[in-house]
Amino acid sequence: MSCRVQVSQAERGSRGGSVGDNTVGNMAKSVDPVELKLHDQLLDTLEGFDSFPIPVGGFVVYSARWRNTSLPRNLRAAAIASAMGLSSLDYARRTYTHDEAPAKPTAAELYLRAYFASRDHMRRTLNSMGEFTEGENYGAFAAAVALQRLDSGFRAAHILYRLGLNIEGDTISRQILEQIAWALAASKLSSLDEIDAVSASYSINQLKKLVPGTGQLYGALSDIAHAGLAQHQEAVELGPDDRGRIVFARGRLAVSAAILVRLADTWVAVCEYTQRDIVTEFRALVSRDDLTLSPNRPFLIESQALLDEIGAHEEKERAS
DSSP, rough: OOBBOOHHHHHHHHHHTSTTTTTOOOOOSSOOOOHHHHHHHHHHHTTTTTEEOOTSSSSSEEGGGGGSSSSSHHHHHHHHHHHHOOHHHHHHHHHHHHOOOOOOOHOOOOOOOHHHHHHHHHHHHHHHOOBOSOOOOOOHHHHHHHHHHHHHHHHHHHHHHHOOOHHHHHHHHHHHHHHHHHHHHHHHHHHHHHHHEEEEEEHHHHHHHSSTHHHHHHHHHHHHHHHHHHHHHHHHOOOSSSOEEOOOOOOOHHHHHHHHHHHHHHHHHHHHHTTTBBOOSSSSSSTTEEHHHHHOOOOHHHHHHHHHHHHHHHHHHHHH
């Protein structure tokens, strides 16, 4: 799908072509196609990975889509054979590995479901976008670029959360929320100079009016991004030897999943608002003629049930 925006010679010259003729909207990334494919495949693996430790140290990481195939067992056999100096992979496989029975869902697996549901919710809206009409629709175009770019930020926040790097994940989530707010504010403007002057952090007030509750989320994420004594104290605990130690990674899957769900819901609402002329499906806002937030959004209802399940699993796993 293309979102074409014509730019005058004066506008183009003053900005070094940052917005060019016939710029496309569901944007093609400007990198080598082979490099792009490898990059996306690596991100796809990191989005939903399984892993296992190897005897010589470290982990083997592979895409979870291969979980119920022979690949995990074969990888384990190869790692064991290499560590033990065995010449036969088949012997290592028969002797030291076994097929694992499917396990009951864990909090981590349920968290992944919440993440992929959130990501797919955003992408469904993105895929429903049609074409911009010819003309100087700078605000809507700028918003489209900002919103589409956040796909990689959303993936990055998720990967950090899955690794237990919650402060880092919260910092990126805050930046995502600011960029969503920036897109909303920019969409209402008509000149590049006005758009260039938009402040992401000051745009949060506009976002709060469209999506109530955004202010509380932004405040909580800002407390983490501007971490002070209280946040740093939470990272210190006593070890078995009664010596203090810093905890760099901590499981917090229910909270992290809730943040991603809120970000996805807000992203879709702002995408529908800013791209209302070309979006063909409204799932967060009432309709093209009523750009208010729908009170009964199926995505949030379904997500809340999953979030409750993640929280229950986390409590059970901590107690065991």
